[in-house]
Amino acid sequence: MKIDQIKMGSLLSYLSLILGTVVSLVYTPIMIERLGQSEYGVYSIVLPMVSYLNLFSFGLGSAYTRFYTRYKEANDKYNMAKLNGMFLVIYSLLGVLVLIVGFTIAANPRLAFGQKLTEEEIELAVRLMYIMTVTAAVSFPLSVFESNTMVNERYIFLKLLAIVKSVINPLLIIPLLMIGLRSEAMAYMSLAFTLFSGVLNIIYCNKKLAIRFYFRDFDFKLLKSMFKFTGWVFVGIVVDQLNWSVDKLLLAWMHGSNEVATYNVASQLNIYYMSMATTFSGILTPRVHQMVANKVPDKQISDLFIRVGRFQFTILTMILFGFVAVGYPFVLLWAGEANANAFVIALLLFIPTILPSIQNLGIEILRAKNMHKFRSLVYVLVAVLNIVISIPLCALFGAVGVAIGTAIPVFIGNGLIMNWYYNKYIGLDIPRFWRRITALLPSLVVPAIAAILIACLAHASGYLGILFWGVIYVVIFIVSVWLIGLTPREKEIVTSPLKRIIYKILSKLLRL
Numbered sequence: 001m002k003i004d005q006i007k008m009g010s011l012l013s014y015l016s017l018i019l020g021t022v023v024s025l026v027y028t029p030i031m032i033e034r035l036g037q038s039e040y041g042v043y044s045i046v047l048p049m050v051s052y053l054n055l056f057s058f059g060l061g062s063a064y065t066r067f068y069t070r071y072k073e074a075n076d077k078y079n080m081a082k083l084n085g086m087f088l089v090i091y092s093l094l095g096v097l098v099l100i101v102g103f104t105i106a107a108n109p110r111l112a113f114g115q116k117l118t119e120e121e122i123e124l125a126v127r128l129m130y131i132m133t134v135t136a137a138v139s140f141p142l143s144v145f146e147s148n149t150m151v152n153e154r155y156i157f158l159k160l161l162a163i164v165k166s167v168i169n170p171l172l173i174i175p176l177l178m179i180g181l182r183s184e185a186m187a188y189m190s191l192a193f194t195l196f197s198g199v200l201n202i203i204y205c206n207k208k209l210a211i212r213f214y215f216r217d218f219d220f221k222l223l224k225s226m227f228k229f230t231g232w233v234f235v236g237i238v239v240d241q242l243n244w245s246v247d248k249l250l251l252a253w254m255h256g257s258n259e260v261a262t263y264n265v266a267s268q269l270n271i272y273y274m275s276m277a278t279t280f281s282g283i284l285t286p287r288v289h290q291m292v293a294n295k296v297p298d299k300q301i302s303d304l305f306i307r308v309g310r311f312q313f314t315i316l317t318m319i320l321f322g323f324v325a326v327g328y329p330f331v332l333l334w335a336g337e338a339n340a341n342a343f344v345i346a347l348l349l350f351i352p353t354i355l356p357s358i359q360n361l362g363i364e365i366l367r368a369k370n371m372h373k374f375r376s377l378v379y380v381l382v383a384v385l386n387i388v389i390s391i392p393l394c395a396l397f398g399a400v401g402v403a404i405g406t407a408i409p410v411f412i413g414n415g416l417i418m419n420w421y422y423n424k425y426i427g428l429d430i431p432r433f434w435r436r437i438t439a440l441l442p443s444l445v446v447p448a449i450a451a452i453l454i455a456c457l458a459h460a461s462g463y464l465g466i467l468f469w470g471v472i473y474v475v476i477f478i479v480s481v482w483l484i485g486l487t488p489r490e491k492e493i494v495t496s497p498l499k500r501i502i503y504k505i506l507s508k509l510l511r512l
Contacts, residue, residue, distance in 0.1 A: 012159030013279040020166030021272050027170040028268065029334050031186075034177040037261050037338060042121045043128065043183045044264035045113060045252045048245035049105065050132040053098045055241060057140065059233030060090065061147055062367050063226040068151045069289040081212035086223065087144050088213060095140035102133025116256040124183065131187040135194050142198030145205045153286055157204055161197055169193050229370060236376035239383040243410070246387060247402035250394045258338075263399040265335045266345035273319060273350050277312040277357035284308065285364045292368035298427035305361055305428055306436050312358040313437050314485070317444055318477050320350050325451035325458075325473045326466045333463060341399060348403040355415030358437070362422055374421050382413035443485030447477040 032040050064087055071079045105112045106129040109122050117125065149158055169189060176185045205211040248267070251259045284304070291301055323330075323346065331343040366372040390405030397404070423430035450473055454460070460469045482491070 012156060012163065013283060016159050016163040016166055017272075017275055017279050019163060023167050023170045024268075024272075025334060027174055028265075029336070030174055030177060032261070032335060032339075035183055037258050038121060039124065039183055041252075041256070041258055041261040041264070042117065042124050043186070044260050045117075045248060046125050046128045046132060048248050049112060049129065050102070050136055051241060051245060053102050053133060053136045054139075055234070055238050056094050056098050056101070057091075057143070057237075058094075058227070059230040059237050060087065060226065061143065062233045063230045064144075064147050065151050065285060065289055066229065066367065066370075067222070067226065068148075069286060070293055072151070073290065073293055077212070078214070081214040082217065082219060083222075084144065084148065084211060085213040085215040086218065087147075088141060089215065089218075090223075091140040091144055095137040098137040098140060099133060102129060102136065106130050106133065113252060116252060116254070127184055128187050131184065131191060135187070135191040138191075138198070139194050142194070142201065145198070145201035145211070148205050148209060148211055149201060151286055152209055154204075154209070155283055157208075161200060165193055165197055232373040232376040233367060236372060236379050239376070239379040243379070243383045243386050243406065246383070247390060247394075247399075247406055250390055250402055251399060254394055255398055259398050262339045262342055263345060263402065265331070265339045265342035266349060266399070266403065269323075269342070269346045270349040270353065273316070273346075274353055274357055276315050276319060277360050281308055281312070281360040281364070284361060288361065288364045289368045292365070299429070301365060301427070302429040302432065305359070305365065306433050308361050309358045309433060310436055310440065310490070312360070313354070313440060314481060316354050316357060317440075318447070318474070318481075320354070321444070321447050321451040321477065322470060322473055323347065323350065325454040326460050326470050328455070329460045330466050333466070345399050345403040348400070348407050352407040352411040352415070355411060356418070359418070359422070359433075362418070362426070362428065365426060365428070369426065371426060374425070375418060378413045378417050378421075381417075382409040385409035385413070440481070440485045443481045443483070446480045447473065450476045 035043065064083070068080060068083055071077075071083065106126050109126050109129070112129075113122065113125055146158070173186050173189050176189070244267075247263060248260050251263055288301075288304075291304075327346065328340075328343045331346070332340055335342055363372070363375070366375055386406055386409045389408060390402045393401030393405045395401075419430050422428040454469050454473060458465075458469050460466045486494075
């Protein structure tokens with residue numbers, strides 16, 4: 001069952017991501033047009049501020065996975081129930097803390113959002129801050145049930161729910177925008193869907209997983225162990241969040257809402273880009289913790305790390321070169337000429353994120369081995385460098401400048417330094433990892449040339465033109481990688497499920 005859950009979960013994850021991305025690509029230009037550059041900019045400024053409130057989770061989700069997996073492997077149902085009860089209490093208290101902090105920020109908007117916003121923009125930011133704070137607060141206790149579903153590897157339910165949220169939420173917001181409702185309606189809809197998905201998770205955990213809670217004998221020794229484990233996880237999450245959202249705050253303080261809106265278009269594209277890597281590795285989180293708990297040899301962990309990395313590298317390079325091919329006309333159509341710079345900004349964000357994205361599984365390996373302190377310290381260095389470099393570049397070049405200021409530290413810290421640490425202290429075979437990655441490079445030469453030629457000569461116009469040239473590029477990429485890049489084993493992984501599907505379809509047709 002677990003293998004089916006992982007395979008189906010992976011497929012549904014990418015289906016959810018693709019559907020959500022397509023819907024969002026349709027939804028975003030409508031949102032920008034209906035809200036206007038100013039209100040969209042304000043909405044984009046409030047979002048990272050609210051994301052900081054989610055940091056009050058202190059990285060405890062990783063501790064839940066770590067300890068629940070250990071109790072589950074030992075079939076210790078009593079401690080599993082006690083852990084559930086402890087987390088529900090802690091997250092409920094943290095939700096109250098989020099309310100207090102979020103409302104305090106809303107009461108002091110100039111301190112949070114700077115002096116460049118107009119009075120109307122500040123008033124809107126305050127209203128959005130109140131609504132989004134409530135959403136963040138209620139998500140804390142509800143996340144216990146989602147975490148329990150994930151750690152039990154029930155990915156099919158989780159991903160089906162994600163598909164419903166990612167598709168239906170924007171589809172409901174679009175008519176609201178069309179009849180004149182604005183960003184506040186979007187915020188209320190997000191709150192409604194948070195409650196909706198939370199209730200479904202509660203029902204599923206009770207009906208299908210028979211989740212149990214035990215609230216007596218609060219284990220302070222276990223709590224101390226959890227916070228000791230999550231301390232550096234929390235630091236890593238904080239600085240990672242800071243690293244990817246400080247740009248918007250710098251732009252808000254120095255240039256105002258319009259420049260933030262342009263950067264947010266590129267940032268949204270970068271989120272889609274990184275999600276293509278994290279979607280698959282996230283499903284393997286419980287598996288990694290089980291492997292470490294069972295003390296499997298480092299070579300087996302390295303093998304998994306390399307297989308996942310090659311898959312992620314293939315996906316990300318396909319998207320990167322595809323964006324080179326048709327990205328500029330797409331950005332003009334999707335976000336308007338006012339946001340044309342988002343194409344260059346997105347490329348500046350895409351390129352350095354390849355390194356950490358294809359090694360995303362390494363984060364969970366570090367946490368499973370309780371050796372994530374060094375990564376958190378490296379991320380502190382990355383965040384400091386990002387701020388130091390981005391401030392002058394932001395003043396001089398605006399959104400393009402802060403993108404450069406983010407790219408350089410990410411490449412140095414997340415890429416070069418972490419590779420050294422993985423190899424020297426974690427037991428991952430990094431030289432073999434890069435040999436297997438570079439083995440894919442010859443298969444990328446033809447797609448790269450094709451992408452450049454399409455960008456320079458095709459002059460794709462309109463969504464049909466972009467789709468036409470995009471499909472041509474994807475076909476070239478797939479053929480090249482299939483013939484030159486993939487190993488026989490990787491080809492078998494791709495073809496075996498396709499053969500089963502075709503066999504089932506043909507069998508049903510023959511019965512008719």
